[in-house]
Amino acid sequence: MMASMRMQCADWGRTAVFAAATGIALTAALHAPKAQAQKYPITSGQRATAQQVAQRGVPLSELAPNAPDKYVVKRGDTLWHISGMYLKRPWRWPELWGMNLQSIRNPHLIYPGQTLYLIKDGGYARLSTSPAGEPETVRVTPRVRTDSLSDSALPTLDPKVIEPFLEEPLIVDEEALANAPHIVATTEDRVLMAEGQRIYARGPADAPMQLGPDKPRYFRIYRDAKALKDPETGEILGYEAHYLGKAELLRSETPATAGTEQTPASDPIPATLQLGLTKEEVRAGDRLLPAPPREFLNFTPRAPQVPVAARVVSVYGSAALANAAQNQVISLNRGARDGMEPGQVLAILSQGARIVDKADPDRPMVQLPSERNGLAVVFRTFERVSYALIVEIHTPVRIGDKLTNPQ
Numbered sequence: 001m002m003a004s005m006r007m008q009c010a011d012w013g014r015t016a017v018f019a020a021a022t023g024i025a026l027t028a029a030l031h032a033p034k035a036q037a038q039k040y041p042i043t044s045g046q047r048a049t050a051q052q053v054a055q056r057g058v059p060l061s062e063l064a065p066n067a068p069d070k071y072v073v074k075r076g077d078t079l080w081h082i083s084g085m086y087l088k089r090p091w092r093w094p095e096l097w098g099m100n101l102q103s104i105r106n107p108h109l110i111y112p113g114q115t116l117y118l119i120k121d122g123g124y125a126r127l128s129t130s131p132a133g134e135p136e137t138v139r140v141t142p143r144v145r146t147d148s149l150s151d152s153a154l155p156t157l158d159p160k161v162i163e164p165f166l167e168e169p170l171i172v173d174e175e176a177l178a179n180a181p182h183i184v185a186t187t188e189d190r191v192l193m194a195e196g197q198r199i200y201a202r203g204p205a206d207a208p209m210q211l212g213p214d215k216p217r218y219f220r221i222y223r224d225a226k227a228l229k230d231p232e233t234g235e236i237l238g239y240e241a242h243y244l245g246k247a248e249l250l251r252s253e254t255p256a257t258a259g260t261e262q263t264p265a266s267d268p269i270p271a272t273l274q275l276g277l278t279k280e281e282v283r284a285g286d287r288l289l290p291a292p293p294r295e296f297l298n299f300t301p302r303a304p305q306v307p308v309a310a311r312v313v314s315v316y317g318s319a320a321l322a323n324a325a326q327n328q329v330i331s332l333n334r335g336a337r338d339g340m341e342p343g344q345v346l347a348i349l350s351q352g353a354r355i356v357d358k359a360d361p362d363r364p365m366v367q368l369p370s371e372r373n374g375l376a377v378v379f380r381t382f383e384r385v386s387y388a389l390i391v392e393i394h395t396p397v398r399i400g401d402k403l404t405n406p407q
Contacts, residue, residue: 060125064088067118067125075112079156080301080377080391082110086118086127091301091345091375091406110154156301156343162379162389165329167292169316170222171238171382177225180287181209184270195277200270201288202253209271209288210252216290219247219273223286228385230333231311231400237333237384240314244286245278301377303406306339308346310403316387323396327389330376332403335384344378346388346403350395370402 067086084090118125119132155162181203203209211217225239253271257263275282315321316329324330334340352368374393378386390397 058087058125060120060123062087062089062092063118063125069118071116071118073110073112073114073116073154077112077154078158079110079154082116082154083301089406091303112154157377157379157389157391161327165316165387165389166380167220168243169329169331169380169387170220170241170243170289170292171228171385172225172241172289174225174239177222177239177241177287177289179204180222180289181207181219181271183221183282183284183286183288185284186282195275197275198250199247199273199275199282201273202268202270208253208255209249211249215249217249218291219249219288220291221245221247221278221282221286221288226314228313228331228333231313232333237313237335238382240316240331240385241287241289244280244282246276246291247273247288248276249273300343301345302343304339304341304344304346308334308338308340308344308403308405310334310338310340310346310386312397312399312401312403313385314399315397323398324390325396326374326391326393328397329387329389330397332378332386332388333384335386336381337383340378340381340386342379342381345406346376346378347406348373348376348390348393348397349402349404351398351401373397373401375406376403 064085064087071082071085073082080090083092114129117128117131119128121132181201184200184202186199187197201209221244222241223244225241228237228240229235230237249271251272254266254269256268257266273288310332312324313331313333315324316331332340332346349370350373352370354365354367356363357366373395374390374397376388376390378388380387388403
């Protein structure tokens, strides 16, 4: 009985140190794990890897050359930054988590204020939340705060870089945008509209824009769906709608009435919406689609479990862009049906040039091999298309470049 109580107290202490380190109420810490597990699930493969590695750690050869013996997690850190600090290959984060499976039970839930200790023994290394040889005991000072643990957990990538792209790219079929509600007019027929101003829109005859408990209230504004073609086959993978901004439905539209002898006919009255943040001008004819559900930023960086042979379809943001740099978003010709998932890390291979061998008297054409150019992290997937953020790069990424499993 006493041993059981000591184990429970130790678990409570480990939970409480997270709360103390981040200024979070102890009550929230004790009730948060279940909700957080639903938001940030651990796959069976990640857990199996962690359990295997947790038995003794990872080989010293897998550590980054300058892996620190002690590190205090700071606000602004990301999982990608910390895993890259300790491992030569950052996408092997499940193994870094597995170095101390008992103390770091969920790789998504690491907080500012935690201290990580690197312990080396017998040719292997593991992480711990206490120095070598010391028990994991913590002095806890309760505080009354209302912050959420999940709000303080480290994101995988910098939210300022990735968050806008979680809402903007949208792949639709050929008819979806054409049949979506359209903007009829803007306030006073202005071309440039600011946040808080009103616009007017109508839905198709069989689906007018209406307020209601089961009706969408928040919308995204799009224009000109662009065909995304597979660089290898030329097949159209889908249509990427050009994102303009956000809007909220304030008032339902009213259909026209035919009129009778007693009542005159009336014209239809469009729905009223209020603009949110916009990236470009909004004008009559632009289309409205329901806002997608909120996606969580935290996912574990990892190598795909299936072979990947993808190519860059486009650089997001402008049809005129042919090259992409670090922290830019690219679309790929592989999607959910091909096994692509958010969090997968892919190696970028720059295409070798096709040149003339001038040293050969026959001057034949030769194809130079593709070379490793950097890394990209998949963050959003559709059926046949995925979007990835370039996190490491040496030379600009071009349309048609290959992406494969990292080595």
